Amino acid sequence: MDSNAQKLSQTANISPRSGRDYIARHGETVFNAAGRLQGEHPHTPLTRAGFAQAEEMGRALRTKLGAKPVLTLWASPTGRALQTLAVIAEHLELDWHGAKTDSRLVEIGTGDWAGRYYADLAAEGLKVVDRATGLLHPAPNGEHYPAIAARVSGWLADTQDDPGDRLVIMHGISSRVLRGVMTGAPELPGYGAPAAPGLPQGSLVLIERGQETLVHRGAGHAPA
Numbered sequence: 001m002d003s004n005a006q007k008l009s010q011t012a013n014i015s016p017r018s019g020r021d022y023i024a025r026h027g028e029t030v031f032n033a034a035g036r037l038q039g040e041h042p043h044t045p046l047t048r049a050g051f052a053q054a055e056e057m058g059r060a061l062r063t064k065l066g067a068k069p070v071l072t073l074w075a076s077p078t079g080r081a082l083q084t085l086a087v088i089a090e091h092l093e094l095d096w097h098g099a100k101t102d103s104r105l106v107e108i109g110t111g112d113w114a115g116r117y118y119a120d121l122a123a124e125g126l127k128v129v130d131r132a133t134g135l136l137h138p139a140p141n142g143e144h145y146p147a148i149a150a151r152v153s154g155w156l157a158d159t160q161d162d163p164g165d166r167l168v169i170m171h172g173i174s175s176r177v178l179r180g181v182m183t184g185a186p187e188l189p190g191y192g193a194p195a196a197p198g199l200p201q202g203s204l205v206l207i208e209r210g211q212e213t214l215v216h217r218g219a220g221h222a223p224a
Contacts, residue, residue: 016182016208016209016210017160017162017209019162019163019164019165019166020165020166020206020207020208021165021166021168021182021206021207021208022061022071022165022166022167022168022204022205022206022207022215023168023170023175023178023179023182023204023205023206023207024057024084024088024167024168024169024170024175024202024203024204024205025170025171025172025175025199025200025201025202025203025204025218025220026046026050026054026076026078026080026081026083026084026169026170026171026201026202027046027047027049027050027051027052027053027054027080027083027084027201027202027218027220028046028047028049028050028053028201028202028220028221029044029045029046029047029050029080030044030045030046030047031044031115032044032047032050032201032220032221033047033049034117035117035118035119036115036116036117036118037110037113037114037115037116037117037118037121037128037136037139038080038107038110038115038171039107039108039109039110039111039113039114039139039142040078040106040107040108040109040110040114041078041107041114041115042077042078042079043078043079043080044078044079044080045079045080045083046080046083046084049219049220050080050083050084050201050202050220051083051087052202052219053084053201053202053218053219053220054083054084054087054088054202055087055091056202056216056218056219057084057087057088057202057203057204057216057218058087058088058089058090058091058092059091060204060215060216061088061091061092061167061204061215062091062092064215065092065165067092067093068092068093068094069092069094069165070164070165071092071094071164071165071166071167072100072162072163072164072165072166072167073085073089073094073096073098073099073100073166073167074099074100074101074102074105074159074166074167074168074169075099075100075101075105075168075169075170076101076102076103076105076106076107076169076170076171076174077101077102077103077105077106078106078107078171081105081169081170081171082096082099082101082169084169085099085167085169088167088169102155104151104152104154104155105152105155105168105170105171105174105178106171106174107170107171107172107173107174108136108138108142108143108145108148108171108173108174109139109142109143110136110139110142110143111138111139111140111141111142111143112139112140112141112142113128113139113140113142114139114142133188133191133195133198134198135173135176135188135191135195135198136173144192145177145188145191145192145193145195146192146193148173148174148177148193149177149180149181149192149193149194152174152177152178152181153181155178156178156181156182172198172201173195175196176195176196176197176198177193177194177195179195179196179205179207179212180193180194180195180196181194182207182210182212183196183207183210183211183212184210196212199214199217199218200217200218200219200220200221201218201219201220201221202216202218202219202220203216203217203218203220204216204218
């Protein structure tokens with residue numbers, strides 16, 4: 001058994017947390033707006049639309065949880081995730097500086113396609129997005145889905161004892177895999193990993209004991 005499969009097998013035996021998990025996809029970025037692949041790029045700033053989407057998620061959570069809820073804040077260490085979290089935290093009257101980050105929450109590694117325009121890759125005859133699933137095809141020298149599942153599963157295992165509720169700000173592809181792992185979704189044929197349905201930028205779901213509920217559907221684009 002390879003290391004990725006072994007990690008997935010070990011995490012599959014972990015019971016769901018007692019607390020609730022709010023999983024969010026960051027707001028639209030300048031790369032999203034321009035049609036460029038972001039992947040694990042450390043900082044692609046939010047657009048005005050992206051900040052507006054973060055505001056909407058903040059309002060939705062404030063309505064649901066009230067001011068100063070007991071909530072552990074987690075985020076991908078990328079600038080776009082931390083910018084999104086800053087806006088939401090302000091709505092909730094929580095201290096953004098107390099947030100935790102983990103590199104295992106970053107987006108799919110896009111290898112040789114990193115920073116390239118979707119249109120340019122399509123013009124070269126390359127298939128970038130799987131239209132049936134909305135997932136990115138793995139790029140040359142890029143990350144494959146079992147590796148994403150292994151790293152987010154590792155994060156879940158290591159944070160299993162987090163007390164109470166938490167908010168996690170992530171990305172389009174990696175959040176789909178995390179949500180798939182957390183809800184026990186089956187592996188998608190040809191991908192070797194589970195993935196929950198895609199949601200637009202600025203969307204927020206609640207996962208409680210393996211069950212997912214949509215809290216807010218963002219106004220961004222659904223593709224990665």
